Amino acid sequence: MQIVTRFAPSPTGYLHIGGARTALFSWLLARQTGGKFVLRIEDTDQIRSTAESTLKILEDMKWLGLDWNEGPEVGGPAGSYFQSQRLTIYCAYADKLLEMGRAYKCFETPAELTAMRDKARADGKTFKYDRTGYRLAPEQVKQYEAQGRPFVVRFLMPDKDITVHDAILGDVTLRESELEDFVIVKSDGFPTYHFAVVVDDYSMQVTHILRGQEHLMNTPKHIALQEALGFGHPVYAHMPLIFNMDGTKMSKRDKEKAIKAGKPVPEIDVHDFRMAGYMPESLLNFIALLGWSPGGDLEFMSMAKMIELFSIERIGKTNAKFDREKLRSFNMEYIKNADRKRLKEVVKQFLDVTDYPLKYADDVMLDKMLELYQPRSRTLVEMAHNCRFFLTEQVEYDSKAVEKVLKKEGGAGILAELAGRLEQVEPWTVETIEKCIDGYCAETQKHISKIAQPIRVAVTGSAVSPPLYETLDVLGKEKTLKRILQACKL
């Protein structure tokens, strides 16, 4: 039997990093077995869903390289992959349940329900819907409907315990007393998540459902629905959750908080990581290791390797904390080891959506930058930021570096002398530059470090840069001399 997995985000914002992991695992499972990966947009919340979010999510999925066999843009046999466009399907099933007596209409208002919940809480009890709607006489229901009173449809839960056979957690049994008749159709006529998800997973022939553990307690509802509708059950696999280092949830609000506090803004959504200069393959590799491991000491894996090694059995049960330090380290490793062609592609993609001076560099210059910065960048942001002195006319001088290196060690005298020497260098290559400066060191009995640093600061504005001779070579003779002379005046 063909394995069909799915990822079903609700379009209420960017693709969350946790969602990305869910999508990745589902995708891996499908790809490994030659099955199908379905993307479905769960936009039954009319208030919060936006078309813009859908576009963003699709874009992030593409950036990650998680392609789908059925879903938005590609279509598929199930019809629309937007739940908001599948209303007639849900209605048909809701009617069927109503006819079977497995569902019933309720006329309580949200306010009334809230009041009942509050009262139960005040009494120290757990609220459970009392099936008032179920006991309504048919005439009464008709009368309410004639009055135009809004209603919801609730599913009549069977009076029995329900066991979830989870592929990760094992059997989890929920007592009948813990289960209540939940809403399947809202008063606006839209299905609730629980109802739509069951109907869609059935019609899209989904065989394996991977999702976060926060859904575990929902699963008995879905199982009961499947039984009532005669659907059969997919395999469920509830994955451990991902948190911040301090144990709190990774939420969009973390970003707002950081901005208010004037702190660095943490990456939360896939889009954030993209803008922060991570490569999709390193992000994917990193999040794959949150809650899953191929076993042994293996950490760095290509997508092909991950597809080969992935298995639900090896997904762990314990929640993980998202360590951005380790991600950075992963990313550096990926940048360092990427072949130049791929790196260039990623860098160009990155520059397309950001605004660094490097964006305006020509291809030859970009190659030179990559040569210099590939081994020393943890992120693309770092790379673009650190190489900007090559691309801008004005050097931004780091005051500390000027103070410490230029004023103390070098002095305008040495720099002026050096400028004179360098002016004679012809042609301008790493070798000739080296020869010139080495010669100066030998003649003046000065250690190279006493010479290199002042030049570096003069030319780059910073005490830190790629190797000096390469830097000067790439910068060019004209700019080098100009900057050295300019620095003499500081």
Next chain:
RNA sequence: GACCCCGUCGUCUAGCCAGGUCUAGGACACAGGGUUUUCAUCCCUGCAACACGGGUUCAAAUCCCGUCGGGGUCACCA
């Protein structure tokens, strides 16, 4: 609060299911050292964990129970 899930270095984890080969391995971070014109890379060394208490057993990180701790869920949100 009720119900459910989980508990190996600071963090991600291997080992657990099929108990001995575990004085618990790897990675990130951290500390020290080496290479180096700065930075980074690279190399070496170090620090650091089986939550606790009972049991079963010749033997427990591995099996069982309890305690404690962490998390999730309790919507006409998904």
